[in-house]
Amino acid sequence: xxxxxxxxxxxEEKKGQTRAALMDAALELVGKxxxxxxxxxxxxxxxxxxxxxxxxxxxxxMEELGLNIVDELGMLLRKILRAARQQEDxxxxxxxxxxxxxxxxxxxxxxxxxxxxxCRTGGTPALRSGIRHxxxxxxxxxxSDMRQFGSVERIDREDLEQICEVIVGLVAxxxxxxxxxxxxxxxxxxxxxxxxxxxxxxxxxxxxxxxxDRSA
Amino acid sequence: xxxxxxxxxxxEEKKGQTRAALMDAALELVGKxxxxxxxxxxxxxxxxxxxxxxxxxxxxxMEELGLNIVDELGMLLRKILRAARQQEDxxxxxxxxxxxxxxxxxxxxxxxxxxxxxCRTGGTPALRSGIRHxxxxxxxxxxSDMRQFGSVERIDREDLEQICEVIVGLVAxxxxxxxxxxxxxxxxxxxxxxxxxxxxxxxxxxxxxxxxDRSA
DNA sequence: CTTTTCAGTGTACAAGTGTTGACTCAAAAA
DNA sequence: TTTTTGAGTCAACACTTGTACACTGAAAAG
Numbered sequence: 001x002x003x004x005x006x007x008x009x010x011x012e013e014k015k016g017q018t019r020a021a022l023m024d025a026a027l028e029l030v031g032k033x034x035x036x037x038x039x040x041x042x043x044x045x046x047x048x049x050x051x052x053x054x055x056x057x058x059x060x061x062m063e064e065l066g067l068n069i070v071d072e073l074g075m076l077l078r079k080i081l082r083a084a085r086q087q088e089d090x091x092x093x094x095x096x097x098x099x100x101x102x103x104x105x106x107x108x109x110x111x112x113x114x115x116x117x118x119c120r121t122g123g124t125p126a127l128r129s130g131i132r133h134x135x136x137x138x139x140x141x142x143x144s145d146m147r148q149f150g151s152v153e154r155i156d157r158e159d160l161e162q163i164c165e166v167i168v169g170l171v172a173x174x175x176x177x178x179x180x181x182x183x184x185x186x187x188x189x190x191x192x193x194x195x196x197x198x199x200x201x202x203x204x205x206x207x208x209x210x211x212x213d214r215s216a
Numbered sequence: 217x218x219x220x221x222x223x224x225x226x227x228e229e230k231k232g233q234t235r236a237a238l239m240d241a242a243l244e245l246v247g248k249x250x251x252x253x254x255x256x257x258x259x260x261x262x263x264x265x266x267x268x269x270x271x272x273x274x275x276x277x278m279e280e281l282g283l284n285i286v287d288e289l290g291m292l293l294r295k296i297l298r299a300a301r302q303q304e305d306x307x308x309x310x311x312x313x314x315x316x317x318x319x320x321x322x323x324x325x326x327x328x329x330x331x332x333x334x335c336r337t338g339g340t341p342a343l344r345s346g347i348r349h350x351x352x353x354x355x356x357x358x359x360s361d362m363r364q365f366g367s368v369e370r371i372d373r374e375d376l377e378q379i380c381e382v383i384v385g386l387v388a389x390x391x392x393x394x395x396x397x398x399x400x401x402x403x404x405x406x407x408x409x410x411x412x413x414x415x416x417x418x419x420x421x422x423x424x425x426x427x428x429d430r431s432a
Numbered sequence: 433c434t435t436t437t438c439a440g441t442g443t444a445c446a447a448g449t450g451t452t453g454a455c456t457c458a459a460a461a462a
Numbered sequence: 463t464t465t466t467t468g469a470g471t472c473a474a475c476a477c478t479t480g481t482a483c484a485c486t487g488a489a490a491a492g
Binding site for chain 2: 033035037038117118119120121122123124125128162163166169170173176180198199201202203204205206207208209210
Binding site: 226227230256257258259268269272277 | 478479480481482483488489490
């Protein structure tokens with residue numbers, strides 16, 4: 001750097017741009033219903049408006065691209081946490097409105113969450129553990145929030161984290177339903193939230209009568 | 217039919233035999249870590265010791281083969297139910313030993329359950345809904361057992377079925393963990409059961425304090 | 433017996449795959 | 463200014479993919 005910027009793009013800006021185009025192209029294909037595992041490097045390159053060999057300037061192979069998508073996904077999840085915490089009544093009403101926020105994020109980033117559903121239990125080992133890692137982080141953050149705001153005195157840290165993993169697993173598990181029922185009827189989003197909330201209440205009830213002594 | 221059977225195979229026996237060989241070949245590839253979505257017709261045919269074009273005598277395409285695997289999977293699940301019910305203490309001790317039986321079935325049919333994990337949320341719509349259908353059936357059977365043997369008077373039918381779907385989802389969700397930790401150390405199976413049982417206890421506690429009035 | 437049926441074979445093709453190496457040519461560095 | 467760097471291009475490779483078509487030959491039907 002040193003020369004005046006003009007309105008042209010610097011070299012690494014341009015690089016980052018096509019890099020993003022490649023990732024977006026892959027995600028778009030996933031969003032269209034293709035399975036990430038069966039998407040070819042060439043297909044991605046073509047969709048990004050780039051020659052196949054150019055792919056290698058950015059990723060070793062499709063799996064490495066996938067791992068970068070996982071990172072994006074992690075950032076997205078943290079963004080959801082931030083948004084949820086920003087509610088003024090987050091403390092008292094932890095579930096209901098947070099779920100609405102979650103569903104909004106999901107529907108605004110369909111492709112990312114299709115990817116999540118596909119790879120969480122179906123991807124290569126590396127992708128799987130990457131996603132698992134992000135979800136565990138999410139669950140632990142949730143646990144620390146519940147420790148502050150919820151009434152969970154009788155539950156020790158380890159148990160609470162495990163409970164939150166169950167919750168996160170439940171949410172992730174039902175996400176595919178939300179994605180499938182696309183723009184069919186708009187009222188479905190509320191229906192989905194209600195049904196999911198019901199399941200979460202079950203877990204919550206369980207947590208209420210949980211004692212960390214005499215359990216393991 | 218009419219001629220003496222000799223020790224040769226009849227035509228449709230032989231047909232069913234290669235048909236099974238094709239399905240087994242696909243499952244074997246899944247068990248080796250390949251994703252079902254990216255397995256080719258030719259690969260399956262070669263692995264089954266059959267020429268590619270012969271595939272079409274049995275299945276229109278890989279998806280149709282997949283749907284037949286789903287059927288096999290359904291039969292397997294029903295076999296698990298039968299085995300679990302055959303325990304003399306099934307009534308009182310519904311969870312613990314049933315889980316052991318489940319894990320045994322999983323480890324004896326690794327490929328089928330890899331397939332399950334891959335396709336439950338990551339497969340094509342048809343495969344997904346097929347698997348979902350089988351799991352729902354399983355959950356409903358479980359619900360009817362619980363109605364008979366458990367203390368679930370305060371839970372109406374619909375709620376109980378939903379609770380069982382949560383349980384089944386939880387089990388399915390953790391199955392990938394069981395499969396990943398292969399023959400590494402044998403004691404892991406018990407560890408897995410313990411951890412899963414803990415999660416199920418959480419749901420069970422929740423069910424205990426569930427009231428179907430004032431909930432939806 | 434003769435005839436029909438049909439699972440499995442062999443060949444062929446057009447299209448797509450990952451990866452190679454040598455090439456441009458503009459931005460960045462000297 | 464000149465030199466260097468490196469993202470993107472182009473052409474070519476060896477290989478795999480799904481599918482079509484004509485075939486064989488033994489089991490089943492007549």
